[in-house]
Amino acid sequence: MVENTIHATQAVVTLDVALPGIIWGWMITLNMWAKSIGTGVILVGAYLLYRHKKDEMPNLRWIMPLVSFVFLNIFLLFTLTDLHQPYRMVNIFLHPHWTSAITVGAWMASLFTLLITILMVIGAADAFPGLGGKKCKITAMARSNSAVYEKIFPFVVFLAIPVTLYTAIIMAESSARELWQAPTEVIQMLWAALMAGSSALILASNEWSKEARKDLSLVLAIAVFASFLMYMGEYFFSFKSSEAEATLAYVHAGGAFNVEFWFGMALGFIIPFFLAVSAMKSDNKTLLRFAAILALVGLYLAKDVWLKIPQMLPLS
Amino acid sequence: MKLGFLVDLNLCMGCKGCEIACKVENDVPLSSWRLRVKYIDIGTFPETSRSFTPLRCNHCENAPCERICPVSALHYLENGIVNVDSARCIGCAGCMMACPYGAIYMDPETNTADKCTYCAHRIESGMMPACVVACPVEANIFGDVEDDHSHISLYIMEHQGAVQVRKPEKHTNPKHYYVGGGSQTLDPLAHERLEGYNLFNNITHLKHVGDPHHGVIDRFLAPFVGHGKVDNDSFMNFNKDAKSSQEGGH
Numbered sequence: 001m002v003e004n005t006i007h008a009t010q011a012v013v014t015l016d017v018a019l020p021g022i023i024w025g026w027m028i029t030l031n032m033w034a035k036s037i038g039t040g041v042i043l044v045g046a047y048l049l050y051r052h053k054k055d056e057m058p059n060l061r062w063i064m065p066l067v068s069f070v071f072l073n074i075f076l077l078f079t080l081t082d083l084h085q086p087y088r089m090v091n092i093f094l095h096p097h098w099t100s101a102i103t104v105g106a107w108m109a110s111l112f113t114l115l116i117t118i119l120m121v122i123g124a125a126d127a128f129p130g131l132g133g134k135k136c137k138i139t140a141m142a143r144s145n146s147a148v149y150e151k152i153f154p155f156v157v158f159l160a161i162p163v164t165l166y167t168a169i170i171m172a173e174s175s176a177r178e179l180w181q182a183p184t185e186v187i188q189m190l191w192a193a194l195m196a197g198s199s200a201l202i203l204a205s206n207e208w209s210k211e212a213r214k215d216l217s218l219v220l221a222i223a224v225f226a227s228f229l230m231y232m233g234e235y236f237f238s239f240k241s242s243e244a245e246a247t248l249a250y251v252h253a254g255g256a257f258n259v260e261f262w263f264g265m266a267l268g269f270i271i272p273f274f275l276a277v278s279a280m281k282s283d284n285k286t287l288l289r290f291a292a293i294l295a296l297v298g299l300y301l302a303k304d305v306w307l308k309i310p311q312m313l314p315l316s
Numbered sequence: 317m318k319l320g321f322l323v324d325l326n327l328c329m330g331c332k333g334c335e336i337a338c339k340v341e342n343d344v345p346l347s348s349w350r351l352r353v354k355y356i357d358i359g360t361f362p363e364t365s366r367s368f369t370p371l372r373c374n375h376c377e378n379a380p381c382e383r384i385c386p387v388s389a390l391h392y393l394e395n396g397i398v399n400v401d402s403a404r405c406i407g408c409a410g411c412m413m414a415c416p417y418g419a420i421y422m423d424p425e426t427n428t429a430d431k432c433t434y435c436a437h438r439i440e441s442g443m444m445p446a447c448v449v450a451c452p453v454e455a456n457i458f459g460d461v462e463d464d465h466s467h468i469s470l471y472i473m474e475h476q477g478a479v480q481v482r483k484p485e486k487h488t489n490p491k492h493y494y495v496g497g498g499s500q501t502l503d504p505l506a507h508e509r510l511e512g513y514n515l516f517n518n519i520t521h522l523k524h525v526g527d528p529h530h531g532v533i534d535r536f537l538a539p540f541v542g543h544g545k546v547d548n549d550s551f552m553n554f555n556k557d558a559k560s561s562q563e564g565g566h
Contacts, residue, residue: 009500011507014366015355018347020421021521023409084407084427084526086535091387091406102386102410174413175380175486241485246505314504315418316354316371316482 022311027082029304031075032167033196035109036189036299038072039164040197042116044219046157048201048212056209061149062123063204069120071200072113079106101173105166112163115156122149164193177310178243184230191227194219195268195299199292210283217288221276224295228269231302243313250309261305268298318377318396318491319434320461322468322479323370326496327455330355330368337450338372341435347522348421350432351447356507358500369501370447370456373398373419373432374482374490380414381431389429395460396491397436402428409525416486422526427535434458461491471495 045064048057080086089106096103125131125142126149132139168189171180198219205213234240235248251261275291278284330353338344338351351372358365379398382390389405392398405428411420412429423430435445443449448456459468472479472493480497481490499506 009358009506010360011356011358011500013354013507013509014357016509017349017352018522019418020412020525021523023412023422023525081532081535082408084409084422084535085405087539088387088404088406091404095387095404097386097388099383100386100410102384102408106386170384170410173380173384174410175488176414176416176418242505311413314509315416316504 019314020311022308024082024307024311026304027078029300029307031078031082032192032303032307033296033300034071034074034078035167036164036192036196037200037296038068038070038075038116039112039160040193040195041067041071041200042157042160042197043164043193044197044201044216046153047219048215051215052209052212056212057205058207059127059204060201060208062120062127064201065116065119065123067200067204068116069113072109072116076109076113101166101169105163105170108159108163108166112156112159115152115159118152119149119156122146160193161190165189176315177247177313178241179247179306179310181241181244182234184234188227188230191223191230192299192303194223195227195295198223199272199295202288202292206285213283213285213288214280217276217280217291220291220295221273221280224269224273224276228265228273231265231269247310247313250312251305257305257309260301264298264301264305266298267294268300268302269295272298317394317460318462319375319439320396320459320468320491320493321372321375321434322457322471322493322495324455324457324471324495325367325369325501327453328353328368328370329453330366331452333450333452334370334447334456337446338432341438341446342433344430345423345425347424348430350419350421350430356501358507367498367501369494369497371417371419372447372492373415373434374417374488374492375432375434376488376490378487378489380416380486380488381411381420384410384414386410393436395439397434397439398431399433399436400429400431402426402430405429407526412525416483416488417490424524424527427526468493 041064045060048060054061080089083089092103092106096107098104121138122142122145125139126146165186168185171177171185174180198216202213202216202220205216235251240248250257252258272291272295275287275294279288279291332353335349335351335353339349342350344350351370354369354371356367356369358367375396375398377396379390379392382392382398385391386408387404387406389401390398390411391401402423407422407427407429409422409429412418412422415431420429420431422428435443435447438445445456445458448458457468457471459466461468461472463469475495478495480494480502481492482494482502483490494502501507
């Protein structure tokens with residue numbers, strides 16, 4: 001479509017300023033990827049707690065908030081690091097602009113991280129009676145308020161959903177990048193969280209029951225399958241704006257982005273699907289762990305391409 | 317009052333006077349532009365023509381940059397100008413992602429977002445924007461689009477049917493109009509931009525956003541240790557050996 005327009009106009013830019021290249025780069029990719037893990041483990045963990053007895057997953061109560069805490073902090077660190085004025089991050093809290101999804105997201109993510117920290121401290125204090133020694137007031141207080149964990153957990157699960165999805169709203173507000181304007185972005189964020197969350201928990205599920213691992217395999221298989229179908233739909237269907245079409249040309253036309261995209265699809269979606277389905281039958285832990293690692297790698301690559309290609313397009 | 321801008325592309329001769337005036341008036345650093353004039357060659361030899369398109373912030377009534385800015389660094393003034401407060405900007409580049417016209421840049425000296433403000437400081441003093449004053453053919457027309465008797469309103473009415481805005485499908489309601497434009501000049505997808513193919517330089521994309529000497533670690537350390545002044549010296553200072561001037565050299 002675009003090529004035809006150029007052919008018709010026979011117009012060539014002969015003098016212009018240098019355009020900005022990729023503005024949101026690997027740090028934002030890492031940011032989104034880490035957030036998917038941080039929220040995904042809570043969503044998938046909640047599903048497992050609903051389906052199975054706690055005895056079947058003895059370490060879930062502390063490892064789930066611990067993994068979430070680590071990756072949420074990676075997400076927050078790279079959010080901060082990507083700012084050109086990192087110390088002014090405080091302005092989001094002092095001078096919030098509520099129409100911005102960045103503001104709403106920062107507040108929600110901060111609250112979410114605070115609640116996850118509480119869960120982590122209580123979970124760890126209960127699981128390791130010797131943690132912090134006898135004089136540590138924090139662990140003593142955590143142990144005496146152990147019931148708080150179960151009280152705030154439903155709210156944390158509820159909050160994990162908007163924390164997962166708000167990046168899609170930032171992308172929707174980035175109206176210069178039409179590829180991100182698709183409603184599918186919201187659902188892709190949710191699938192990414194389920195993919196990343198189930199993968200992260202698979203890596204921690206060595207001592208869990210076979211049924212719990214089977215459920216994790218099922219979540220991973222469904223998430224990668226659905227996410228892959230959505231990517232393919234966006235890749236092949238041409239009912240898109242001319243700008244989105246021109247953006248996808250950076251993948252269609254071959255080159256580095258094409259290689260990265262298809263590597264991402266194969267590693268993160270196609271192979272893990274078959275491995276996860278196979279592991280559901282055989283309960284092969286090694287195979288399942290391999291699927292989880294591939295899914296995490298592939299997810300990063302797919303997100304990286306989707307983030308960068310719209311920034312290659314000249315806007316004026 | 318709603319201030320607007322109109323460029324008559326039939327008059328523009330690509331002298332870049334507006335571009336230079338803007339740079340000087342607003343101290344716009346090297347590698348950054350609030351206003352730029354793009355040259356586009358149209359047709360095939362020997363039937364060719366060259367068009368000149370000044371591009372700047374469109375001061376949209378429904379500005380995506382204002383909406384996405386998390387700290388209201390980008391904000392509306394009462395006269396419709398979309399202004400930027402660099403002291404509040406956190407440098408997240410959300411506005412650069414949101415602006416459909418690519419009109420916002422990361423200032424390499426302040427590491428904050430910046431853009432055309434229609435010379436809000438001059439307007440406050442009753443003066444015209446610097447680019448309007450500099451234009452030798454009066455191709456830039458500026459004024460209150462809500463006033464039926466202003467020059468810009470009369471110009472728009474006079475050229476009804478020929479007045480265009482860029483990317484109207486974005487629903488940004490821009491307050492920057494063009495007369496004499498076509499899709500080949502106003503639609504970035506309707507002209508080819510060959511990598512490295514430019515009249516006077518071969519740079520198509522900048523390798524950095526913001527200060528090129530200000531890496532990730534520097535961003536955190538800068539308030540404590542400062543960082544080297546980035547100025548325009550390097551552009552013209554061919555002889556960086558200080559001894560020559562001290563010794564009376566040329």
